[in-house]
Amino acid sequence: KAGVTQTPRYLIKTRGQQVTLSCSPISGHRSVSWYQQTPGQGLQFLFEYFSETQRNKGNFPGRFSGRQFSNSRSEMNVSTLELGDSALYLCASSLAEAGGIYEQYFGPGTRLTVT
Amino acid sequence: AQSVAQPEDQVNVAEGNPLTVKCTYSVSGNPYLFWYVQYPNRGLQFLLKYITGDNLVKGSYGFEAEFNKSQTSFHLKKPSALVSDSALYFCAVRDDIGGATNKLIFGTGTLLAVQP
Numbered sequence: 001k002a003g004v005t006q007t008p009r010y011l012i013k014t015r016g017q018q019v020t021l022s023c024s025p026i027s028g029h030r031s032v033s034w035y036q037q038t039p040g041q042g043l044q045f046l047f048e049y050f051s052e053t054q055r056n057k058g059n060f061p062g063r064f065s066g067r068q069f070s071n072s073r074s075e076m077n078v079s080t081l082e083l084g085d086s087a088l089y090l091c092a093s094s095l096a097e098a099g100g101i102y103e104q105y106f107g108p109g110t111r112l113t114v115t
Numbered sequence: 116a117q118s119v120a121q122p123e124d125q126v127n128v129a130e131g132n133p134l135t136v137k138c139t140y141s142v143s144g145n146p147y148l149f150w151y152v153q154y155p156n157r158g159l160q161f162l163l164k165y166i167t168g169d170n171l172v173k174g175s176y177g178f179e180a181e182f183n184k185s186q187t188s189f190h191l192k193k194p195s196a197l198v199s200d201s202a203l204y205f206c207a208v209r210d211d212i213g214g215a216t217n218k219l220i221f222g223t224g225t226l227l228a229v230q231p
Contacts, residue, residue, distance in 0.1 A: 004158070031217050033217055033218065033219075035221075042221060042222075042223050042224065043205065043221040043224075045210075045218050045219065045220070048216060048217060048218055050215070055215065055216065056210075056212065056216045056218050058218075090158055090159065092159075092217075094217045096215070096217065101147045101164070101166045101209065102217065103149060103161045103164050104161070104217055104219065105161060106151075106158035106159040106160070106161075107158050108156075108157055108158045109157075109158050
């Protein structure tokens with residue numbers, strides 16, 4: 001099976017702009033989560049989607065949003081970019097059968113640089 | 116609230132020697148614990164998980180982890196380190212929000228350096 005793919009891999013934006021990142025999960029995985037990784041804050045959970053519904057959200061401002069499509073692909077959007085949004089954004093997919101504890105499989109990430 | 120702690124920022128070990136990367140946890144319910152590895156400019160790769168049962172969990176690439184409930188620890192081990200094991204290792208716990216979730220809470224990471 002193909003792994004989790006993320007596009008683009010690298011992105012440079014200026015403050016105030018907005019950006020959309022895309023994630024394609026492993027085939028058959030219905031749960032998609034997003035994480036932000038920075039040297040100072042480490043790995044922080046952004047949100048999780050399952051069957052097109054957000055079922056969990058981290059402590060990030062409303063500028064960060066996401067969605068999931070019927071084919072389980074997901075996008076996240078960051079509006080009004082700030083310098084502090086520079087980070088590696090990681091997408092992860094997982095099986096999500098009821099009652100199960102499943103590992104997440106991560107994509108290679110999108111490196112966002114805000115100037 | 117769930118949390119994990121990785122007390123060592125870096126672990127140095129000689130190739131061929133056993134390695135241990137430490138992790139302690141704090142949970143309000145059942146501990147569902149994971150180890151991931153990250154190579155430079157790459158995403159995280161799953162190594163192993165503990166859900167219940169045997170306290171010694173075997174995973175990918177020869178790694179294993181020992182779950183210790185009394186010490187609330189979940190240390191990652193490997194009998195013989197390779198230079199190619201050099202990477203950043205993360206311990207994680209599944210969040211317990213009272214409902215279905217795959218949300219993970221990660222430790223700060225431990226950089227493993229294996230010297231030839």
